Amino acid sequence: MHAIRLHAFGPAENLMFEKAEDPEPGPGQVRIAVAAAGVHLLDAALREGGQGPAPAPTPLPTIPGREVAGVVESLGAGVSDDWLGKRVVAHLGFVPGGYAELAVTDADRLHEIPGSLDFAEAVALIGTGRTTMGILQFAEPGPGDVVVVPAAAGGIGTLLVQYAKKAGATVIGLAGGPEKTARVRANGADLAVDYTEPSWPEQVAAYRGRVTAVYDGVGGEAARESVALLTPGGRHLVFGWSAEGINDGAAYLVEGVSEQVLGPEMMRRAGGPNPVRTLELRALAEAAAGRLTPAVQRFPLADAAGAHRALENRGTIGKVVLEP
Template identity: 65%
Template sequence: MNAVRLHAFGPAENLTYERTDRPVPAPGQVRIAVAAAGVHLLDTSLRQGIQGPPAPLPDLPTIPGREVAGTVDALGPGTDPAWLGRPVVVHLGLAPGGYAEYAVADAARLHPVPDGLDAAQAVAMIGTGRTTLGILQFADLGPDSIALIPAAAGGIGTLLVQYAVDAGATVVALAGGPAKTARAAANGAHLALDYTDPGWPDAVRAHHPAGATVLFDSVGGETARTALGLLAPGAQHLVFGWSGGPLDLTDTERADLTARGITTQGVLGPVMLRRAGGDDPLRLLETRALAEAAAGRLRPALTRYPLAEAAAAHHALETRATTGKVVLEPGS
């Protein structure tokens, strides 16, 4: 089969498209003929040899990728034969192997692809979608809410905008450049601003002088520092990323947030799983995300690349040249 392999940590160019053996499913597993594989920002860090939660560095050589959708084409011993030939989507967890024409997965983690979704859309929801639903557990959005959403044209940002609009909230979306702000507006954002324009904070103040009630922060850095100054007393600051660098607040800034009653909370990892509840909170969030997409309430944005162009996909993701979820498609 064709696959993308990494033999040495480093730049995107270290991802090579080559021939390798098809994987063989173990007991309780299936093999999937992959139609779409998700690319995550975490993949780019692991490729560079930068270890961070939740995934350890892989042993090399490796086939990256942890989200796939396709058709079950082979079964391991003891696996339910009803899966054979079915379109499925799965998050592989900590096991890599997604950037390939075939991948293996535990049958217990599979979801049937809902009617009306293609493989790329299903892949977007199994990872990015489940994270979005997990984040939204911490925000009680409604008609009185004013949601400030940086990176609003990204994979999670797109879904946050759609969900907040559907909940009746007023949405202020931030994105980089006119094309991305136009996409945020098309998703229903009431105010879509280019964060590269130094006048964007003044525009927010002009439209919403009382301040936003919740900041969905995936960027950190100076954008988040500025956004914190645009929050209303008692607002929420929900943190789930730092693509723009760390948010290093001074003691004076922290004291100001406390005085204004603004709460900052990281919402990834164990705290998200505890909030979801149940015996298998990740699967619960995956099921919810797929159902929201199948019902048309959430519509993932996609940037599609052929599998052979994985290096280009990584480079584009790292330079913020993509919109929505980045997906690799074998055979395209």
């Protein structure tokens, strides 16, 4: 098979497209012919040598990637024959191997893809979608709410805009530049604002006055100015801080307003014997019912370096996906 391999930590150019040995499924595992592999900002941090929430540093060489969709083409011992030939999606956890033509994972991580979704959309839902479902547990939008979504053209932002709008909230999406704001508007936002314009907080205030919730995965100045627009009792839900560096989010948390929603509390609220799987199932169900439609930007597998550069430079719209 062909795969993207990382032999040394560093810039995106270190992601090499090359031949690799086909992985073999062990007991309880399946091998997937990969049709789409998700790219996450955390992948870029791991590529540079960061550890993030991973339990241990990544040993090299490695094939990055933790989200895949495709067709089950081989079974390990003990796996039901029913999986063979099925269209599936899986989050690999902290086991890498997704940026490849073939990937192996445990059968209990698989979800069959609903017929209405393509592989790239399914990949977006298994990672980005499950996080969106987790965030919404902390502040369910509804009629009367006015919500601000920074990075509204991103993968999570796209889904938050759709969900909040369908729930009856007034939705204000922030994005950088006219192309992205046009996409946010087309996605259903009541107001799409270019946060690179200095007057954007005034535009929001003039449109609907104070807001009730900020769903924030960005941090930085856009987050601080969004928080200033909150009505008394409003919520600032923090699930990322891409504008401030992936490991530095404390600087813009505001006591009494902000709440970090990633981590153990998200899993506790999801409930069930496998909270991660609970959130994944919710995301897939919302999409199958037509309430969520993920935005996807596709790159060839061979151009994983280009995908990483675009993601790090905020040159993407929606979930970034590699296709062999």
